Amino acid sequence: MSKDKTAFQDTQYYPVIFMLLVTIIFVGILSLFYRSTEKGIEAYKKQTYQLQVMSLFADTLSNITGISKSSFTDLKEIRVNYPKYIKEMELPIVMGKTINKKYYAASTVQDNVIGYCFDVTGSGLWGTMHGLLAVTPDFKSIINFAIYDQMETPGLGARVEEPWFKSQFAGKPMISNNLITRFSLVPEEAAPSVNQVKQITGATITSSSVLKIITAAAGELNQVFELKAQ
Amino acid sequence: MTKKDIFITSAFRENSVWRQILGICSSLAVTNLMMNSLIMGLGVIFTLIFSNLTISAIRNYTPRSVRMMVQVLIIGAYVIIVDIFLRAQLPDISKQLGPYVGLIITNCIIMGRAEAFAAKNAPLDSMIDGIGAGIGYTMVLLTISSIRELFGFGSLFGFQILGNWWLKWSIMVMAPSAFFLLAIMIWIINNKYYKVKAS
Numbered sequence: 001m002s003k004d005k006t007a008f009q010d011t012q013y014y015p016v017i018f019m020l021l022v023t024i025i026f027v028g029i030l031s032l033f034y035r036s037t038e039k040g041i042e043a044y045k046k047q048t049y050q051l052q053v054m055s056l057f058a059d060t061l062s063n064i065t066g067i068s069k070s071s072f073t074d075l076k077e078i079r080v081n082y083p084k085y086i087k088e089m090e091l092p093i094v095m096g097k098t099i100n101k102k103y104y105a106a107s108t109v110q111d112n113v114i115g116y117c118f119d120v121t122g123s124g125l126w127g128t129m130h131g132l133l134a135v136t137p138d139f140k141s142i143i144n145f146a147i148y149d150q151m152e153t154p155g156l157g158a159r160v161e162e163p164w165f166k167s168q169f170a171g172k173p174m175i176s177n178n179l180i181t182r183f184s185l186v187p188e189e190a191a192p193s194v195n196q197v198k199q200i201t202g203a204t205i206t207s208s209s210v211l212k213i214i215t216a217a218a219g220e221l222n223q224v225f226e227l228k229a230q
Numbered sequence: 231m232t233k234k235d236i237f238i239t240s241a242f243r244e245n246s247v248w249r250q251i252l253g254i255c256s257s258l259a260v261t262n263l264m265m266n267s268l269i270m271g272l273g274v275i276f277t278l279i280f281s282n283l284t285i286s287a288i289r290n291y292t293p294r295s296v297r298m299m300v301q302v303l304i305i306g307a308y309v310i311i312v313d314i315f316l317r318a319q320l321p322d323i324s325k326q327l328g329p330y331v332g333l334i335i336t337n338c339i340i341m342g343r344a345e346a347f348a349a350k351n352a353p354l355d356s357m358i359d360g361i362g363a364g365i366g367y368t369m370v371l372l373t374i375s376s377i378r379e380l381f382g383f384g385s386l387f388g389f390q391i392l393g394n395w396w397l398k399w400s401i402m403v404m405a406p407s408a409f410f411l412l413a414i415m416i417w418i419i420n421n422k423y424y425k426v427k428a429s
Contacts, residue, residue: 015293022288022300026307033311037318044321 049148050082051075053117056134056144057106059170060114061085086117106134115143118221122213125205127151129160131213135174139221145169145214150206157206168197169214180218183211233358240343240362247370248416249424252338257371258408260330264387267375269323270330271368273312277334278360281305282348286356289349301344302335309334339367374411378402 008014051073054061058072071077072085087105104117117134130149135142144167147160159165173181173194185199185207186192199207231239246252253274260270284304285292292300313331316324324331334340343363348356379385382402384392401407 009291009293015296018291018293019296019299022303026303030307030310034314037314040318041314041321044318048321 047075047078050086051078052132052146052148053086053104053134054078054082054106056117056132056146057085057115060143061106064112064114113137118217120213120217122209122216124150124152124160124209125157125203126153129206129209129213131210133214133217135221140173140175142169142172142174142214147210152206153203157200157203159200159203160206160210165198165200168192172197174214174218175222178222180215180222182215185211231355233355236355236358237362240347240359241366241369245366245370246339246342246363247367247412248419250342251416252342253367254412256330256333256337257367257374257412258405260327261371261375261408261411262378262382262403263326264372264375264379266323266326267371268368268387269316269320270327270334271364271371273309273316273331273334274337274339274367275361275364276312277305277308278340278343278364279357280308280360281340282343282356282360283353285344285348286351286353292349297349298345301341301349305340305344306335339363370412370415373415374408377411378407382407 055073058069061067061072062069071081085106087107089103089105103119105113106115106117107113115134115136116139117132120131120133121128122131123129127150129147129152131145131147133142134144146166150158150160152158152160172183175181181195183195183197185204186196188198188201190196190198192198197207197211240246244250247254247257256270256274260266281301281304285301288300309332312334313324316327316331343356343359347359351359376386379387379402380391381399384390384396384398399407
């Protein structure tokens with residue numbers, strides 16, 4: 001503190017007013033800075049989401065089109081490839097209520113639909129998990145699955161985002177003989193059968209939550225598929 | 231003290247990490263890759279420079295009773311600026327650093343320099359002290375991360391140095407290696423520098 005303090009600086013109101021002023025100034029600076037970068041952050045979020053959707057179909061699209069897989073998993077090429085291959089659509093209203101707000105249809109240039117992708121959510125151990133489920137056009141098997149947003153324990157449940165965990169859903173049946181597949185968990189070291197999924201060691205709740213999310217989504221989609229078939 | 235002395239003291243003689251054992255948490259957490267360490271170091275240098283400068287500039291007007299609240303608010307504001315900047319300009323690195331950028335607020339080095347230096351000295355001196363402390367911290371981070379990245383991934387700053395013949399040491403990628411390396415580093419510096427000086 002300076003030695004030549006004014007009388008006002010000795011009053012009990014001074015610290016309050018000073019704190020208030022400093023707060024207003026810094027919050028103001030922060031708001032201005034945030035506003036100026038907000039658009040860039042939002043654009044990046046949107047692009048990474050589109051990349052997630054697209055990479056679920058990367059293998060299939062690469063096989064059909066003959067273009068290298070990296071073109072569908074590279075953030076730089078998203079702007080060109082996403083509008084070309086992915087269409088955002090609304091689900092039909094089933095029994096008076098919309099089942100899912102949005103879904104994505106992946107198709108090649110010849111309008112040949114190769115699969116649908118649904119945004120799925122469910123609760124994990126610490127909070128809501130958001131994922132994307134890509135299925136074949138007949139809704140019978142899973143093309144790919146990924147969790148793109150979660151708040152699970154780092155090093156344990158957060159491993160749901162690791163490639164080995166996500167990739168094991170590829171090609172698994174979702175609906176067979178009009179029945180939804182009930183997946184079960186096996187230890188990480190074990191070799192899983194068709195209806196089994198390797199769980200993350202030390203994160204049983206997160207692993208089973210993922211299964212619950214997929215089963216719930218399969219139930220909803222089965223309903224749509226049955227109605228479509230009628 | 232001359233400006234050069236201020237810098238050398240805060241960066242080397244009284245280095246926050248190896249002399250004062252401050253900022254250890256982030257020294258252990260973000261040192262698996264050199265790029266992460268460099269960005270973290272730059273974030274801390276930026277925050278230290280501007281928080282020291284601001285705290286020093288308003289030191290004669292800051293009431294003692296709310297001194298620490300003001301310091302935390304100023305440090306917090308600059309850290310949020312760093313966080314927003316990384317999210318907008320370097321989103322991949324921002325994702326890798328995760329919560330550690332926000333945790334710069336609780337990095338003891340920044341509060342330590344604010345209280346020990348900026349609250350008592352002129353703005354320019356405080357700024358130099360901030361640069362020194364930040365460079366000292368970044369130096370430690372880069373030293374540890376260079377060893378961890380080289381042995382753990384066979385690369386430096388992402389460039390492959392060791393070929394495919396190199397068997398990667400997974401312990402170097404995990405947190406315990408940072409404990410060992412930091413301890414060894416502090417031990418060597420204490421023996422080679424401070425003990426020699428004392429005798």
